[in-house]
Amino acid sequence: MSIATGAIRGLQEVARDPGSWWRRSKGSVELWANLIVLGWALVFMLWRGGGFAITVGSVFAIWAVLAVSLNLVVGYTGLLSVGHIGFFGIGAYAMAVLTSSASYEQLRTEAIPTFGWPFFAALPISVVLAGLVALVVGVAFNRFRDDIYVLVSFGFAVIAFTTFLSWRNLTRGAFGIHQVARPAIGPLVFDGELEFLALLLVFLGLVVLISWLIVTSSFGRVLTAIREDEEAIEVFGYRTTHYKLAIWVISAMMAGLAGALLASWSTFIDPNSFVLLESVLLVSIVILGGLASIWGSLLGALAFVMLEEGMRFVPFLPSEFIGQIRQMILGILLVLLMLFRPQGLVGRFKL
Amino acid sequence: MGFSFIKRLVAFSLLAVLVVVAAGCGEEEKGPFRIGVMESVTGAGETYGTVAVQAKQLAVDEINAAGGINGRMLELVVEDSKCNAQDAITAYNKLTDVDEVKIILGTSCSGAMLGAAPLAEKEGVVMFSGLATNPDIAEAGDYIFRTSLSDATVGVDTGNVLWADGIRNLATINESTDYAEGVRRTTTAQFEKLGGQIVAAESYPSDTTDYRTQLTKILNATPDALHIAAQAEASGGTIIKQVRELGYDGPIYADVVPIGTTALEIAGEAATGVKAITPDLDPANAKAQEVLAAFREEYDYVTLPWFLGSAYDNVYIAAECLKKTGDDQDADGFRDCLYDITWSGTIGVDYSFDEKGEVVGLSNAVLEVLPVAERTEENGGYRVLGAAPSN
Missing domain, CATH: 3.40.50.2300 (Response regulator)
Known part of the structure; x- marks a missing residue:
């Protein structure tokens, strides 16, 4: 209600004095960040239209689900976790193992059992499995705080990666899993890239909605209070460990969902997609977009994907160094952003 | 100098780019x-x-x-x-x-x-x-x-080389990684298919530095030859060194890793005569x-x-x-x-x-490690004996 009233008042003011909008928004980094990222995305879509834009959109949707889910833990609750990629991987591997229908017996490498389940049967399992692992891990993690929390979550990411690599009669190790199923509802198969993007956006919408309901509820306010001062909120009789565990599990389930979607999108996965570096990138997306802001995570994921894919079109690079130079530019841009905008593009809270 | 110079420079380079692009467009009717x-x-x-x-x-x-x-x-x-x-x-x-x-x-x-x-x-x-x-x-x-x-061919060719060299009782040691395990598995399968016998098989995790326990076990089985499948050069080199220190003087076969530069430095003279089966250019x-x-x-x-x-x-x-x-x-x-x-x-x-x-129509080559005195940067420390025999 208040947003609507505010918007109407703002519009009235702009109608009376058109210059006022410019004067007020000139200094607003937030507005400009929004305009630039969205504008660049729009231009990119129009410029590079068609198939590639759909691919980039799909990559964005998967990163966005991950970023929003991680923001619940890092931004709202103040637990800096770099282990999120582990839950992402668990979701992906659950989906891959359950739905893969490749005939591995033909190959001269590792054979694993194939279940050949449909996508929608495996999806809940992927989500619940990520949640269960998070529950077990979270009970232990609740004993830690701050810097130590970063370290133990780091440990979790390493353990998860090693498990994917070494549990060979389930994951085929470095050989990877082929032919992960695409979703199908009766005769409607999401085989085309555009249909899959639509499905991804539906799931992204769902995750955003759930996250929004959480952070605007009284539950969400307790989380924010834990971030600000855990002892203080404990004094009021809140069992903070329960709250922390709950949001940790919810967030992990969303990451598991993202992983399941990724496995189905790419139809092939191997442990290289779940290395620690990806986790660090994810944390930087969340910080880049803005902590404790769902919109910030969406914007951060968009900015990151656009930056990375946009780099493919930087002209005049010698072909041998194209990849390395792109990575360097990306790194420099991230450092500059953190230097001049440590709260992220649209965030309100600094680590 | 100053800004106007930079502006002129930018303008000039833009112009140059345009000219180059325009020339590129006009030049060929059929593009590349x-x-x-x-x-x-x-x-x-x-x-x-x-x-x-x-x-x-x-x-x-x-x-x-x-x-x-x-x-x-x-x-x-x-x-x-x-x-x-x-x-x-x-x-x-x-x-x-x-x-x-x-x-x-x-x-x-x-x-x-x-x-x-x-x-x-x-x-x-x-x-x-x-x-x-x-x-x-x-x-x-x-x-x-x-x-x-394919990695699988390395194992098949290794099995053939072993058999052709007259090896009948083989011991294997491998690092527990996919690549090394894959090489060991295909080697063993081919060797056994030809009629050979595996008398000892040991493996070790990637961060091991001492292999004497496994090697002693292997030597007790008195194999004709030892096959090493490693992923890290340090482990490959150390195994060669330690097995020679334990008094083993039979032939050693390996994948490409144990004859890498670092591995040869660790193993020193002990590596002389080690044979590796891997793709390599024909000299x-x-x-x-x-x-x-x-x-x-x-x-x-x-x-x-x-x-x-x-x-x-x-x-x-x-x-x-x-x-x-x-x-x-x-x-x-x-x-x-x-x-x-x-x-x-x-x-x-x-x-x-x-x-x-x-x-x-391509085959893996059989490489043999040279004595320390003959190892140079150009030859990589080994010579090519020839293509691996097929069967």
């Missing part, structure tokens, strides 16, 4: 042949990807300097697949949607290859790799080819020496010579097929051309592709 190159130039496979891109660029420059293909130039569009499946998919879509290429040379990481291969297979785009060695790629589809030898092949010299001339270094040669050959094979089809959008024609072609180049003579797109 455009093919995609997808390599992992960042990430885990960085060394392999970079060498591959450089070797391919070298080949393209040579072809263009010699007048191109039927008078048309050859142009590479390079993309980075970052050694992982998801980035390979975005790189693939960029190449096929934005650059509209139908023929992609690459990629160097098996995971990246397997990520993009289902799409290429579905959309009828040829993917042709010179470096990916994962055995699964054989089953990836009709449009997927490679000149690199008698004049073409191979020529390519290595040209590469050194252009980039001031040489590494991974076999993979370098393989990537280089890919471009010439592609050029030959483009000459035949005359259309870089004709992926089906290109694919049929690959099935028919017999090629002699850097990595071998008269090689071709089977119905799975796997290369046939």
Whole structure:
């Protein structure tokens, strides 16, 4: 209600004095960040239209689900976790193992059992499995705080990666899993890239909605209070460990969902997609977009994907160094952003 | 000086760019042949990807300097697949949607290859790799080819070499990684198929530094020979050193890792006479020496010579097929051309592709480590005994 009233008042003011909008928004980094990222995305879509834009959109949707889910833990609750990629991987591997229908017996490498389940049967399992692992891990993690929390979550990411690599009669190790199923509802198969993007956006919408309901509820306010001062909120009789565990599990389930979607999108996965570096990138997306802001995570994921894919079109690079130079530019841009905008593009809270 | 100078400089360079672009447009009525190159130039496979891109660029420059293909130039569009499946998919879509290429040379990481291969297979785009060695790629589809030898062939050839050398009782030790375990498994299978017997099999985790317990167990079984499959050079070198210290003086066979530069430094004289079975360039092949010299001339270094040669050959094979089809959008024609072609180049003579797109007619070489005094940077510390026997 208040947003609507505010918007109407703002519009009235702009109608009376058109210059006022410019004067007020000139200094607003937030507005400009929004305009630039969205504008660049729009231009990119129009410029590079068609198939590639759909691919980039799909990559964005998967990163966005991950970023929003991680923001619940890092931004709202103040637990800096770099282990999120582990839950992402668990979701992906659950989906891959359950739905893969490749005939591995033909190959001269590792054979694993194939279940050949449909996508929608495996999806809940992927989500619940990520949640269960998070529950077990979270009970232990609740004993830690701050810097130590970063370290133990780091440990979790390493353990998860090693498990994917070494549990060979389930994951085929470095050989990877082929032919992960695409979703199908009766005769409607999401085989085309555009249909899959639509499905991804539906799931992204769902995750955003759930996250929004959480952070605007009284539950969400307790989380924010834990971030600000855990002892203080404990004094009021809140069992903070329960709250922390709950949001940790919810967030992990969303990451598991993202992983399941990724496995189905790419139809092939191997442990290289779940290395620690990806986790660090994810944390930087969340910080880049803005902590404790769902919109910030969406914007951060968009900015990151656009930056990375946009780099493919930087002209005049010698072909041998194209990849390395792109990575360097990306790194420099991230450092500059953190230097001049440590709260992220649209965030309100600094680590 | 100051700002106006910079402005003028910017204006001038923009103008120069425009002139170059305009000249480029007007010059040819028929544009160049455009093919995609997808390599992992960042990430885990960085060394392999970079060498591959450089070797391919070298080949393209040579072809263009010699007048191109039927008078048309050859142009590479390079993309980075970052050694992982998801980035390979975005790189693939960029190449096929934005650059509209139908023929992609690459990629160097098996995971990246397997990520993009289902799409290429579905959309009828040829993917042709010179470096990916994962055995699964054989089953990836009709449009997927490679000149690199599957890891499985290393094991098969090792088994043959062992048997041909008169080994009947073999002991094995391997690092617990996929590659090393795969080599051990295929070696053992081939050796046993020929009638050999495995008298001891030990394995060790990647961070081990002392192998005497496993080695003592192995020596108690009195094998004719020891086979080492390692992933890290340090472990391979240390095993060679320690097994000789324990008094073993029989033959040692290995995959390529235990005869790497670092491994040989650790093992020292103990490594002399160790045989390794791996793809390597034939020293008698004049073409191979020529390519290595040209590469050194252009980039001031040489590494991974076999993979370098393989990537280089890919471009010439592609050029030959483009000459035949005359259309870089004709992926089906290109694919049929690959099935028919017999090629002699850097990595071998008269090689071709089977119905799975796997290369046939190439074999692994048998290498023998030289005494310390004869090891140089050029020879890598070993000499090539010849091709591994097939059966």
